[in-house]
Amino acid sequence: MIEVRNASLTLGGCSVLSDITLSLAERRIAIVGSNGSGKSSFARLLNGLHLPTQGDVLVDGRSTKTHGRDIRRQVGFVFQNPDNQIVFPIVAEDVAFGLKSLGLSADDRRAKAEQILRHYDLYHLRDHPSHRLSGGQKQLLAIAGVLVMNPSYVVLDEPTTLLDLRNKLTVKRAISGLEQNAIVVTHDLDLVADFDRVIVFDKGRILADDVPNAALDHYIRSMEDA
Ligand SMILES: Nc1ncnc2c1ncn2[C@@H]1O[C@H](COP(=O)(O)OP(=O)(O)OP(=O)(O)O)[C@@H](O)[C@H]1O
Numbered sequence: 001m002i003e004v005r006n007a008s009l010t011l012g013g014c015s016v017l018s019d020i021t022l023s024l025a026e027r028r029i030a031i032v033g034s035n036g037s038g039k040s041s042f043a044r045l046l047n048g049l050h051l052p053t054q055g056d057v058l059v060d061g062r063s064t065k066t067h068g069r070d071i072r073r074q075v076g077f078v079f080q081n082p083d084n085q086i087v088f089p090i091v092a093e094d095v096a097f098g099l100k101s102l103g104l105s106a107d108d109r110r111a112k113a114e115q116i117l118r119h120y121d122l123y124h125l126r127d128h129p130s131h132r133l134s135g136g137q138k139q140l141l142a143i144a145g146v147l148v149m150n151p152s153y154v155v156l157d158e159p160t161t162l163l164d165l166r167n168k169l170t171v172k173r174a175i176s177g178l179e180q181n182a183i184v185v186t187h188d189l190d191l192v193a194d195f196d197r198v199i200v201f202d203k204g205r206i207l208a209d210d211v212p213n214a215a216l217d218h219y220i221r222s223m224e225d226a
Pocket residue numbers: 011012013014016033034035036037038039040041042
């Protein structure tokens with residue numbers, strides 16, 4: 001379980017998150033809210049990319065302040081823009097890259113990379129230049145590159161932004177098929193309709209935390225009143 005205890009975050013002298021306390025245990029959790037409400041900053045707290053200025057974030061009981069390196073492995077993070085995550089020119093190389101740090105043999109790395117590429121329907125593109133993939137294929141490659149490391153949790157920051165309907169549905173299916181608990185930051189309210197829990201952020205605080213219908217109603221009403 002990921003626990004956020006009285007966490008506040010200040011970046012560049014500005015208060016971005018204020019006194020957030022949450023236990024994240026459900027399989028599918030969405031983080032929604034208006035632009036600048038602190039969603040991505042919150043997501044980055046969960047694997048130690050940001051450390052709380054006050055309070056703590058614990059992953060299975062260990063603090064991101066003291067176990068950052070282990071926690072970054074344990075909590076996989078899929079960035080908003082796959083171009084920032086895909087570093088190798090060829091698809092198969094990109095997926096296999098992180099596996100080196102796990103100390104696997106070249107054969108094991110190849111086998112694991114092949115397995116994940118097949119799972120995400122990218123195997124036929126294994127020798128393809130990564131930068132020439134479509135937006136949806138890049139997003140899937142970024143997800144595959146994180147999942148091949150076998151994290152316990154996955155955080156996805158706006159995984160469907162800029163995707164067309166077909167690619168959105170592909171990524172949606174990929175998220176529903178994840179074995180891991182997933183925390184998804186998104187503006188795509190259709191994506192989260194069947195999630196277990198939706199947390200709405202507003203100005204660095206939690207505005208609502210409920211099942212999708214109730215939380216999204218609250219969010220939409222708050223926008224209409226604004
Ligand atoms: N490195 C930084 N230094 C200073 N301020 C920052 C930094 N990163 C984010 N912020 C500020 O923190 C606030 C929250 O940003 P964040 O990206 O977390 O919001 P968001 O809800 O994810 O927004 P969006 O929906 O637009 O992606 C914004 O006001 C942003 O300008």
